[in-house]
Every structure is written in C-alpha cells, then in structure tokens.
Amino acid sequence: MKFLFTTLFTVLTFIASVHSAFFAKNNYADNVYGRPNLPVSPDSPPQAPILYHNFETIMSHPVHVYLIFYGDKWHNSDQKIITAFINGVSKTPHWGIAREYYQNVSGNIKHVTGSVEHVKSLKLNTTTFGTNINPLSTSNLVYDLIEHNRIPVNTNAAYFILTSQDVTITWLNQYNKRLQADNFCVQFCGLHDYRIFNDKLLKMCLSKHSSELHVPEIPNGKILDSMVNAISHELFEMVSDLVLSSWYDVNGQECADKCEPFFQPLQQIQGNPDVVYNLCVGNNKFLVQQIWNPRTQ
Numbered sequence: 001m002k003f004l005f006t007t008l009f010t011v012l013t014f015i016a017s018v019h020s021a022f023f024a025k026n027n028y029a030d031n032v033y034g035r036p037n038l039p040v041s042p043d044s045p046p047q048a049p050i051l052y053h054n055f056e057t058i059m060s061h062p063v064h065v066y067l068i069f070y071g072d073k074w075h076n077s078d079q080k081i082i083t084a085f086i087n088g089v090s091k092t093p094h095w096g097i098a099r100e101y102y103q104n105v106s107g108n109i110k111h112v113t114g115s116v117e118h119v120k121s122l123k124l125n126t127t128t129f130g131t132n133i134n135p136l137s138t139s140n141l142v143y144d145l146i147e148h149n150r151i152p153v154n155t156n157a158a159y160f161i162l163t164s165q166d167v168t169i170t171w172l173n174q175y176n177k178r179l180q181a182d183n184f185c186v187q188f189c190g191l192h193d194y195r196i197f198n199d200k201l202l203k204m205c206l207s208k209h210s211s212e213l214h215v216p217e218i219p220n221g222k223i224l225d226s227m228v229n230a231i232s233h234e235l236f237e238m239v240s241d242l243v244l245s246s247w248y249d250v251n252g253q254e255c256a257d258k259c260e261p262f263f264q265p266l267q268q269i270q271g272n273p274d275v276v277y278n279l280c281v282g283n284n285k286f287l288v289q290q291i292w293n294p295r296t297q
C-alpha cells in the first residue's frame with residue numbers, strides 16, 4: 001500500500017517536475033554537448049548571471065554516490081573509470097567551483113563543502129524493468145532496490161542510474177511534449193531530479209552510455225568520456241540546485257548548462273596530439289566541460 005501510494009505520488013511529482021522543467025525553467029534537460037575546441041570562453045559572449053533564490057537549499061554535506069549500472073552490456077573496465085571519476089572529482093581544483101555555491105536560509109549560510117564519495121556500485125540486468133525505461137521506471141528502479149535492501153534510503157545520496165548501450169530510454173520530446181521511445185540523448189544526455197520516498201528526499205541522476213553523445217575524442221574513448229562528462233554536469237547541478245529551485249539564471253540555466261560548449265583549457269596527451277583532456281582525477285585523465293562560477297561571474 002505504501003509502495004502504491006509512493007508510486008502514485010511519483011506520477012504526480014513527475015508531472016510537476018516536467019512542468020517546472022519544460023514550461024517554466026527548462027533546467028531539467030541538458031542539450032547535446034558542443035565541440036571542445038571552440039576559441040571562445042564562457043565570458044564571450046556575456047551571459048546572464050546565475051542567481052541564488054532565497055531560502056532554497058543546496059547539498060552542503062558529503063555526497064554519497066550509488067552507481068547503478070543498468071543493462072546487460074556494461075564492461076568492468078568502464079565501470080572502474082566512472083567509479084574513479086566519482087571517487088576523485090571532489091579532490092580536484094575543478095570541484096572548487098562547486099564550493100562557491102551556497103544556501104542562505106534565514107541568514108544561516110552553508111556552502112557546498114562536502115566531498116563526493118562512491119559508496120556502492122551494483123549491476124542490474126534488464127529482467128525486471130526491461131530494455132526500455134522511462135522516467136517512472138527509473139525512479140521505481142531505485143525504489144525496488146531499496147525495498148530489496150540492495151541500496152539504503154540515504155538523504156545524502158546521489159543515485160546515478162547509468163544505462164548501457166542495449167537500453168533505450170523513452171523520454172519527453174521537448175517540442176511536442178510527448179513521451180517518445182529512445183528520445184534520450186537526442187535533446188539531452190543526462191538529467192538530475194528528485195523524488196519523495198517515505199517522506200525522504202532522494203536525489204537521482206540518469207545518463208546513457210551511448211555514441212549519440214556529442215563530445216569529441218578523448219582519453220578514455222568517445223562513448224565513455226561523453227558519459228563521464230554528462231555525469232560531471234549533473235553532479236555539479238545536483239549539489240548546487242538539488243530540487244531545481246536554488247541556483248539558475250533568468251533563462252533557467254543551471255551552473256553546468258551555462259558552460260555546456262566550453263571545455264578549456266585543453267591539454268594534449270603526449271604522443272597523441274589528437275586526444276585532449278582537461279582534468280586529472282587520480283591516474284585518469286578526463287575531458288569535462290567547464291562549470292559556471294557564481295563568485296567571479
């Protein structure tokens with residue numbers, strides 16, 4: 001009964017969140033990514049400043065990441081690289097931009113200070129939820145894992161659902177506002193969202209392992225690095241704008257949306273000038289987009 005109620009609530013929450021995203025702020029979806037070698041920076045042309053909306057919250061605590069590798073085509077080596085990124089990103093200077101974001105609730109100011117910690121990974125085959133998932137099944141997938149004690153209810157968590165290439169995602173067509181099979185990564189490649197489960201606010205992200213992601217050539221291979229870039233994008237936006245109401249500009253753009261085509265500064269990998277990166281996380285090199293800095297804007 002509780003689960004049924006939660007499911008109904010989820011439907012309502014989903015409708016509400018899609019409404020707020022596509023009809024009001026448009027910060028739910030992320031467009032396909034641009035080329036990294038454009039001779040421009042986020043300063044050119046000028047952009048609207050990102051604004052804090054009073055009393056709204058950010059994630060100031062350590063972020064506990066659960067990676068749910070969904071689908072039957074995941075390689076262990078790819079999972080390891082994604083896990084390495086999650087484990088190390090908050091130790092890089094890049095994460096310093098996340099720390100510039102804060103909340104001000106009745107004068108009590110808190111910054112994003114938490115580290116990002118990988119807590120658990122699990123592989124989930126498509127037996128229960130199939131090879132085509134949609135917004136409702138992604139949240140039900142998380143609930144199902146909780147109810148089977150495979151992951152806990154954790155309000156500090158970011159549950160990432162990462163689909164392999166054999167999985168299609170039915171998603172909202174941005175233009176006709178209808179669900180459309182395999183629409184994910186046509187207009188955007190990742191999203192962050194939240195759901196209420198047993199009165200707890202749970203944060204979720206979804207990204208697809210797909211060659212449709214439009215990031216060029218990079219250290220770990222186009223498909224995987226594209227996905228890491230989408231994960232990075234959503235992680236920054238989740239900590240700074242967890243319920244889609246804290247930090248965005250007049251156009252509804254969140255901190256990563258505002259820098260989506262920008263990947264500078266690029267460095268070449270020695271011996272292979274065609275492969276570029278801009279972030280070292282542990283022993284791994286990545287190419288991730290820049291993030292908007294609210295202090296220096």
Ligand SMILES: [Zn+2]
Nearest residue numbers: 030237256257
């Ligand atoms: Zn975004």
